[in-house]
Every structure is written in C-alpha cells, then in structure tokens.
Amino acid sequence: NAGVTQTPKFQVLKTGQSMTLQCAQDMNHEYMSWYRQDPGMGLRLIHYSVGAGITDQGEVPNGYNVSRSTTEDFPLRLLSAAPSQTSVYFCASSYSIRGSDYGYTFGSGTRLTVV
Amino acid sequence: GQQLNQSPQSMFIQEGEDVSMNCTSSSIFNTWLWYKQEPGEGPVLLIALYKAGELTSNGRLTAQFGITRKDSFLNISASIPSDVGIYFCAGYNAGGTSYGKLTFGQGTILTVHP
Numbered sequence: 001n002a003g004v005t006q007t008p009k010f011q012v013l014k015t016g017q018s019m020t021l022q023c024a025q026d027m028n029h030e031y032m033s034w035y036r037q038d039p040g041m042g043l044r045l046i047h048y049s050v051g052a053g054i055t056d057q058g059e060v061p062n063g064y065n066v067s068r069s070t071t072e073d074f075p076l077r078l079l080s081a082a083p084s085q086t087s088v089y090f091c092a093s094s095y096s097i098r099g100s101d102y103g104y105t106f107g108s109g110t111r112l113t114v115v
Numbered sequence: 116g117q118q119l120n121q122s123p124q125s126m127f128i129q130e131g132e133d134v135s136m137n138c139t140s141s142s143i144f145n146t147w148l149w150y151k152q153e154p155g156e157g158p159v160l161l162i163a164l165y166k167a168g169e170l171t172s173n174g175r176l177t178a179q180f181g182i183t184r185k186d187s188f189l190n191i192s193a194s195i196p197s198d199v200g201i202y203f204c205a206g207y208n209a210g211g212t213s214y215g216k217l218t219f220g221q222g223t224i225l226t227v228h229p
Contacts, residue, residue, distance in 0.1 A: 041221060108156055109155075
C-alpha cells in the first residue's frame with residue numbers, strides 16, 4: 001500500500017496564479033483532511049471531508065477550495081495564490097470503528113512558495 | 116478555536132536521558148494522539164489514547180491521557196540519537212461531522228547529543 005500520496009512535492013507560484021494540490025489514499029479511509037504547517041505554529045486544519053460528496057471548513061479555510069468526488073481523492077485548490085499561503089501542506093486520512101477514529105495517516109507534504 | 120499548549124518548545128539532552136513533554140487544552144478531548152515529524156516528512160503516529168486515564172506504551176515511549184481530558188503526557192526513556200525530531204500532540208472529539216479534525220500543539224523540538 002502506498003498510504004497517502006501527495007503531489008507535487010515542491011511548487012513555486014507567482015502571486016495570483018492558481019493550482020491544485022493532489023492527495024490520494026489507497027486505504028479506503030472515510031475521512032480526509034488538509035493541514036498547513038507554518039514555523040512555530042504546528043499544523044492547522046484547512047478543510048476536511050467525512051465522505052465522498054461531503055466537505056467542511058477547518059480553522060483556516062480562506063483562499064482554499066476542496067471537493068471530494070471519490071473516496072480516494074481529496075484535492076486542494078488555491079484559486080489566486082498569495083504570499084501568505086507559502087507553507088507546507090499535508091493531507092491526512094483516517095477511518096472510524098464504533099465511534100473512534102483510527103489509522104490517522106499523513107502524506108509527506110507539498111512545499112509551496114508563493115512569490 | 117481550541118488551543119493546545121505544548122511544552123517545552125525545545126529540549127537538548129544527552130543520549131541515555133529520559134524525556135518528558137506535555138500538552139494542555141482549554142477544553143476537553145476524547146482522543147489524544149502523539150506524532151513525531153522528521154525533516155522533510157509528514158508526521159508519523161506514535162501513540163493514540165482513547166480513554167481518560169489511559170496509559171499506553173510503544174517501545175521506549177509511554178503516553179498518558181489525563182483524567183481531566185484536558186491534558187496528555189509523553190515520556191521517552193533512554194533516549195537515542197534517532198529520537199531527534201519534532202514531537203506533536205493532537206486532540207480531537209470523534210463523532211458526527213468531527214471525524215478527521217485534529218487540533219495540534221505547537222510541537223517540541225528534541226535534540227539528542229551522542
């Protein structure tokens with residue numbers, strides 16, 4: 001199993017450009033989420049999904065869109081990149097059994113620089 | 116939103132020493148997780164805690180879920196150089212639409228001197 005796969009690993013964008021960060025998991029996990037990591041701030045939740053067709057906002061959703069058309073994929077879209085979106089982005093997935101969340105797995109990250 | 120305070124922010128220790136770090140929250144969680152992150156990689160789950168008062172070990176690592184459900188502790192015994200990394204606590208409340216929503220601490224940077 002590949003686990004959680006994120007592409008690309010590195011990306012440089014100009015201010016105002018758009019792009020999509022890809023995330024795919026092959027573990028049939030129900031739940032997927034996106035976090036951004038900035039120095040000294042831990043990881044902050046951007047958007048999450050509890051299943052195909054269902055998404056919701058996290059702590060820092062502004063400037064990002066998501067959709068979940070399949071269980072496996074959860075892309076993150078930046079519609080108009082800003083320097084404040086320079087960060088490392090992590091995708092994660094998990095599943096639940098009898099009300100508890102398990103198997104929380106992170107991808108290796110996408111390092112985004114907006115100039 | 117919820118805040119997790121993780122301490123210490125950094126630790127510099129000698130190989131063989133024991134390490135303790137903790138996380139406190141302004142509100143309760145019903146699950147606590149501890150992760151380790153190495154440079155250029157995503158966080159890797161070390162220990163998951165699902166019940167208040169639970170004490171769980173993973174090799175030289177031991178973590179506890181505080182009985183108030185507002186704190187958690189991680190101990191590393193007999194540290195070795197490969198323990199170097201950033202350790203994060205994370206909490207969440209499973210259920211309904213809350214699945215998959217973690218709140219993270221700021222991280223503890225661990226340096227181990229041989």
